[in-house]
Amino acid sequence: MHTTRNDHLSINAANLLETECQRYLQLHPASAQLARQSSQHFLYGVPLHWMHDWGTPTPLFVRQAHGAHFNCADGIDYTDFCLGDTGAMFGHSPEPVARALEQQARRGFTTMLPDVISPDVGTALTDQFGLPYWQLVTTATDANRFVLRWARAITGRQKLLVFDGCYHGTVDDTMVDVVDGHTVSRASLLGQNTDPGVHTVAVDFNDLAAVERELAKGDYACLLTEPALTNCGMVPALPGFIAGLRELTQRYGTLLVLDETHTISSGRGGWARNAGIEPDFVVVGKPIAGGLPAAAYGFSAALAARMQAAKDAAPPGHSGIGTTLSGNMLTLAAIHATLTEVATASAYTHMLELAATLEHGLRDALHRHDLPWCITRIGARLELQFCASAPLNARQARAAQHDTLEHAIHLFLLNRGVLLTPFHNMMLICPATSHQDISKLLNIFADCLTALTQSPRKA
Numbered sequence: 001m002h003t004t005r006n007d008h009l010s011i012n013a014a015n016l017l018e019t020e021c022q023r024y025l026q027l028h029p030a031s032a033q034l035a036r037q038s039s040q041h042f043l044y045g046v047p048l049h050w051m052h053d054w055g056t057p058t059p060l061f062v063r064q065a066h067g068a069h070f071n072c073a074d075g076i077d078y079t080d081f082c083l084g085d086t087g088a089m090f091g092h093s094p095e096p097v098a099r100a101l102e103q104q105a106r107r108g109f110t111t112m113l114p115d116v117i118s119p120d121v122g123t124a125l126t127d128q129f130g131l132p133y134w135q136l137v138t139t140a141t142d143a144n145r146f147v148l149r150w151a152r153a154i155t156g157r158q159k160l161l162v163f164d165g166c167y168h169g170t171v172d173d174t175m176v177d178v179v180d181g182h183t184v185s186r187a188s189l190l191g192q193n194t195d196p197g198v199h200t201v202a203v204d205f206n207d208l209a210a211v212e213r214e215l216a217k218g219d220y221a222c223l224l225t226e227p228a229l230t231n232c233g234m235v236p237a238l239p240g241f242i243a244g245l246r247e248l249t250q251r252y253g254t255l256l257v258l259d260e261t262h263t264i265s266s267g268r269g270g271w272a273r274n275a276g277i278e279p280d281f282v283v284v285g286k287p288i289a290g291g292l293p294a295a296a297y298g299f300s301a302a303l304a305a306r307m308q309a310a311k312d313a314a315p316p317g318h319s320g321i322g323t324t325l326s327g328n329m330l331t332l333a334a335i336h337a338t339l340t341e342v343a344t345a346s347a348y349t350h351m352l353e354l355a356a357t358l359e360h361g362l363r364d365a366l367h368r369h370d371l372p373w374c375i376t377r378i379g380a381r382l383e384l385q386f387c388a389s390a391p392l393n394a395r396q397a398r399a400a401q402h403d404t405l406e407h408a409i410h411l412f413l414l415n416r417g418v419l420l421t422p423f424h425n426m427m428l429i430c431p432a433t434s435h436q437d438i439s440k441l442l443n444i445f446a447d448c449l450t451a452l453t454q455s456p457r458k459a
């Protein structure tokens with residue numbers, strides 16, 4: 001049903017996209033010039049090749065970012081609902097973090113020794129996320145990678161269970177797809193020389209029976225998942241699903257790892273803490289240092305003892321876990337300021353209240369335009385999907401994707417000063433987002449829907 005409607009809209013979306021591409025080029029001559037200059041030294045003209053994948057005719061260059069806004073090279077102000085794809089979920093350059101960095105900048109950046117603030121950072125992590133023991137790393141990718149290594153080391157098992165459509169960073173073991181019922185390497189990977197399908201199995205999210213079928217084999221070191229899939233569109237867990245995973249993993253001696261890198265948006269402390277579920281490991285990354293590279297993984301006291309025993313029993317030498325700059329002085333200062341002064345209960349209250357306002361406003365707009373699309377919200381994170389109700393698994397989420405529609409909506413909004421997350425339709429609220437920012441998005445979104453749903457123009 002929604003496919004037919006979406007296909008009708010495709011003609012308008014394709015026309016709109018063409019107009020918006022022209023408009024983008026007219027509005028952004030300075031970004032286009034910077035792209036030409038950067039191409040002389042950077043692959044695709046950008047420091048990280050992902051920055052080339054936004055769907056803009058040339059990359060959008062940023063001059064400065066503050067709070068919920070940033071300014072581009074052409075002097076245009078944007079309301080940012082992408083927020084660095086969660087890295088800046090607590091706002092750009094939050095004042096307490098900027099202050100802590102200024103102070104730390106005169107006291108040293110990195111020594112590979114623990115800074116005197118370490119005990120306070122540990123306390124802040126436990127106070128916020130609940131788990132008693134922690135290790136710091138540089139990215140959420142690293143956190144997941146290292147947790148998998150620990151899980152194999154302490155269980156003596158090799159296998160990993162994940163969900164179809166998962167993304168946990170560029171962790172080789174998790175870069176899988178399900179094709180004809182088999183778990184295989186993602187076709188898009190570059191330079192892949194191992195088959196993650198040997199040790200990794202992916203099943204459908206929200207399918208407890210499939211999870212139990214696998215775990216009952218007794219050879220899974222861990223099950224790694226987000227509390228809701230957020231990287232293939234959004235797939236929320238059915239009531240009782242994550243509690244069911246907790247119960248099954250305990251029954252079959254498999255460790256449960258919850259990757260809260262994105263669901264940290266749920267509320268202060270993350271999804272699991274708010275739901276009263278205790279995973280074996282929790283991974284938090286992206287915004288915990290206010291946008292500086294830092295991530296952490298937490299674990300129970302029982303696991304801490306098993307991890308220490310595994311390390312002590314291993315021959316001396318490289319553990320394969322850790323990187324040189326992890327836990328450096330500068331990021332410790334930033335984590336402490338973020339967790340104690342920025343990611344506060346009142347900041348979350350504001351974020352969740354505005355996110356609820358946005359959710360209702362978006363639903364109203366869809367209703368007014370008679371569009372069979374849905375909005376899913378996990379706390380301060382919202383997703384627009386081109387299907388009538390939230391998908392149950394990644395297959396349903398993929399079926400609802402529509403590249404032309406998505407591309408046209410993104411560019412229409414961007415050309416009017418509103419940024420959504422690329423690759424899907426994610427909107428994130430930060431403590432600095434205001435009611436005016438929400439109204440701006442809703443007004444422009446309504447104009448976009450009007451443009452998309454008017455009688456088809458000839459191509």
Ligand SMILES: Cc1ncc(COP(=O)(O)O)c(C=O)c1O
Pocket residue numbers: 139140141142144167168169170226231259260261262285286
């Ligand atoms: C759920 C989840 N975990 C981990 C990561 C990896 O984060 P990073 O790229 O900062 O390593 C991502 C990135 O999007 C993510 O969405």
